[in-house]
Amino acid sequence: MAAVVVNAAILQAPVSAADPLGALECLASPQIFMTKPDKVMDLDLHHEPESGGASWAGRQAIGSGWDGTVKVGPDGWVYLFMPTGDVRRYHWLGNSWADAGEVIQTGWTYWGTVASRNKMTVDKRGDFYGIAADNALHLYRYDAVAKTWSDRVLANDWGGRFDFVVAAGPGVVYAREVNGDLYRAQYDTVSQRLSTLVKVGVGWQSATDITSPGGDVLYMVEGGNQALRWYRYLGDQKWTPDSGHNVGGGIPADWQLEFQPDGCKLTPDGTPTRPTVTKVPKAAASLTYTAAKRLYYSYVDNDGNMVNAQAEDVSGTKPIGFSGVPGFTGLTGVPSAVDLADGRVRLVGLGQDAETRSSTQIGSPAGNWAAPVSVGGFTTGPVAVGRAGGVVYGYGVDAKGCLWRAYQRTATAELGPWELDGCDGYAQVAPTVMTSGSQITVTLLKTTGTYSRFAHSHPLQAAVTVSLGGSGFTGPASTIINGAGKVQTFARDTDGQVYTQIGSPRPGQQPTPWTAIPGLTVAGPPSAVLSPTGTIEIVARGTDNRIYNTGQQASGSPAYRPWREITDGNEVSSTDPTAVALPDKGMWVIAFRNEADVPKLRRTDPSTPTRQANGENAPIFVDVPVQAAR
Template identity: 30%
Template sequence: MAISHARRTTSTLLSAALAASALTLVQSAPAAVAAETIQCKSSSTIYTGLPDKWFRAYPHSEPETGAAQWDPTVIGPQVIDATMVAGPDGIIYTVHDGKLEKRRWNGASFDNNSPEVIQVPWAGWNNTPARYRISVDAKGDFYKVDDAGTLTWARYNASTLTWSERVLDTGWGKYDQVFTSGEGVIWARNPDEMNGRLYRYVYHADSQRWLQYGKADGAGWNIYHRLIGVGADVIYGFTKDGVGFGGNDPASKPNQVIWYRYAAETNTWQGGNYMGWGWNPAWKIIGAPDSCKWVGGTVPQRPGLTEGDNRATSLVQTSDGRVHHLWVDGQGGLVHARQRDLVDPTAADLSTVPQSQNLTGGASLAAQEDGRLLGLGAGTNSSILSSLEPTKDANFPVGKDFGGFTASSPTVVKGKDNLLSAFIVDGNGDVWTRGQNAANAELRPWVKGQVSFPGTTPGPTPKFAARAVTAVADNGAIVVIASDVNGQPWVANYYGNGNFIGGWAALGQPQGTTLASAASAALTRDGTIQLAARGTDGKIYTKRQATDGTWTGAWVKIHDRTFLGQPAILTSTGGTTFVAARATDNYVYETGTTTPGGAIFRTWNLVRGSDFPEPSATDPGVVAMSNGNWVLSYRNEFGEVLIAYATTSGSSIAARTASADAPATKTPMFTVKKTKR
């Protein structure tokens, strides 16, 4: 271990001061060291609140090495009358129902005689189990597990006097101690496994990512009545009554303190160093979370997002039959268009998500199980904005930071289990996901996509391009299609919790060209997936999954017209697959299979209503309606939205069909309406 610290390298033991605290401390040799660089303050401070409410601070002057060298104990006033939590920069909180009392310890005394009182929407943190499951990290963020086992992150904004909170996970009732030891580093003990097993989690709050999730470490941690961290994975354990460590007799040396340090880079533990005794289980014991930190480690970076505002509108039909549109406009706002009535799908009311700005690329829209819409858009700073309707059909509220640190536009889709899942691609070409654990619940943090190959050897995981992934729910998984840096699409089946079971399969390239756009996807009538993408030659190509789930078929060109951007694809409830795209003349054209479920497409048809067609400045978006028709949406150069309602009541196709026993589909007729603000 390379040690860097702003502190002296030796310290003296003042036994007289320590005797007042009923502690006996001994010297021990430094432990073996690990490869990471750790930087500590002059000491790591352990704070205690005694049953008589007296406050004490115990500075351990060798937190890097675990040598049992302590600076003098400092005794504070009688203030600790509730659960005690330590924050960075000497902050000491006492937690009461509905409020925090905040003081700052300067190393010798409290700065403020009267505490600052901060209102909190919490209660129930002053019982014995709960006080072992609330902690603050080196950044000042709270992590707390309630009696229902829900892990919540919370951050206080001192300027606005408001709290931001996120549910990170459920099922944490199995842990009896949850504590931090570094920025976003959470340790949790399961007392029912292996006589006490620790699990390590790392949450990056700004990107809202799990950087590590539930890594199991060691066994036998039940010997401690209390575990605390002081940063950089330095951990102190305080033994239970009657438990001795390393040959130290608990009868003469009760309630011993033991030092450990975990090195994540090498996955090794140092320590098990005896540091002294006398730490009574009746004491409230916490550690200053910013005493130590890692130096030189990597954290998620903002890659920047440069997609333009010519991406397709995201469309959803909700259970009441209305079609909803969402897109990012030229001013960087997130715009929602709601179908005005159930009679006319081309008439819509427009509104902008309040305070949305500096967005770019494409938006994504999905309906929860309860009918409320969730809209996502990515900012130029790589953070995603999310907005969830408070009630069904209510206006979108001011958006919330959805994290991500994404290089691509976001994608959100509802699976057949009625749970939402979101997908992005980061600056390293990795896919990240986040989703709901229960219907209508808050989406959990981003996790990097994990490739699962039960009983097999994993195949390749490509580096993906900074394009929005395509996701469509089939009858089991969510099928995800993403393009690699060479333009080749890959497909995987997503089953939640970051798990791509079976891994990624390459879908190849069309003969004689490569793909220039991402692939759009639709679920066909027989349960297979059909794709559409644009080649570098400007032609539109399609590929269809076989009924056995394989993708052995070739990419097939759909006639010879040339196009821009990414095509859209859908399958109507009648079984016809339609493709729409913006041509090089900037007009939108569509085509469809000549029979339901067929493989032959009729020639491209100009999308127009009774009036002259209007050119498009964006890729088209489409959605299949429950009545067998479909809606197409695009925007012109002035930012106006044009909505086309496609019905199949027009003339029959002239071309012969490929199947004699299947009725020929009809070329759709379009009703088009322009909607202005």
């Protein structure tokens, strides 16, 4: 019985409807390698891969001694995974072998077993996708020049669910569930995006082997009757009407079939197009205070370089020195930082090429920065990161207003891959990420001028997105946990005032009203903190480019002090300010940059925390000396 393709209407739809696939183009006669139980390898050519016509060149033996699992890559490269754990690489020239091959890996006994034979595949780029012994889907890549392998976990918990994977295009992986349901996903190695798994068929449990020349064309061996069946997937959970017809026979269940994976291609091939990123000059800084009691001050300078300073002592007894992070260039927007479980910090910044780059401290919280690496994304707004349950998460918005999420698959891994979280007209500004224990809360501006919010825990759980109501808001929100333990949000409206809202509505509930904090027309988004004295404090840049502060008249009070300039008339800011609390030091600090792009840092004075003037209970600020990067 042929595998059954189920009508898409009764299958679960993906998060975002898939586009139809591109136009199919194939080589005249793609090669198929057949390895038999007697360890003899045969070669055949299929003359009609586009339509599945039963036209073949005829099998011919091309070698013997093929003991193990055979996988075929592009450009004639053939790989033998041996029971001994050796991996050998051979080059087929079309009519002969180039040489006797070479050993390119040892100790991979798992991949040489019959049980794992159907759990690895090679795509047209030469990348290996495999469900390893840890049940995770891995991407392995062999560097023939350096003669090294790289290994990256793309998804966890595949081993208990899928028993077969086959590549059918660049990063295109079909995976069969143990019950015979067939799913499709695509991973792009540049953007590092992994598409949503989409169920595309049922009844594939009768397949003893599945292979593909690319272009989403599949050949299924139905070992029970030795039939070879042809399928072509069209996208949108649809197959060609003649999919499943017989194109050959005489293929026993214990044969290994491997088409060359570069025999067919689609145009377009489903990989995302690199978007254009608008450079944002004079973006605000990122302030992070870690569990190791170190302050990290990071920003992107006028030339697109990541600049960072870090200090345990912010008393002002010695200057805090800034320096560029080597190699961290070509950036734009607000960077983001997160402290890892071991106390080190990871910095991320949006590249002007739409790839987010990441650098992590080496060795210790005081260590130097590692060479930045691309973690992809293809977002047009900056990525924001946070850590929940010991795992780092990142969120960013693309040019279509869709939110993408990435998280660490292992404790020391970089972010990724990126997965679609949803498309709801999100604005291309950095999401606001707030973490508490194992929970992470994300607040997003929409192009309609409203905010949406969701919260989830780690391990990742489904989250319901709620609207915060209101309208006319601009820029990213600032969120804190207030003294009553509730989420409180601060944002700038188009009337130039700062507004606040307390709480997050439950699904189906109306959000609480937004309340203005009048007295100042602001030029950009505010930044709020819960100060060590228990009051909520807010800073913002006025239209005169000076920094102003207001705060609760007392902890828990709904009344706020009048806005007061805290740059003392001596400094003009070219950026919006950023604030963060240092609770153990009894202070909070503010970061901004002057007109010459020189970083500034001001702190409250714990020895004289407030001053009484005109009925105010306002904090006193002092400058922290800094040494700008050279």
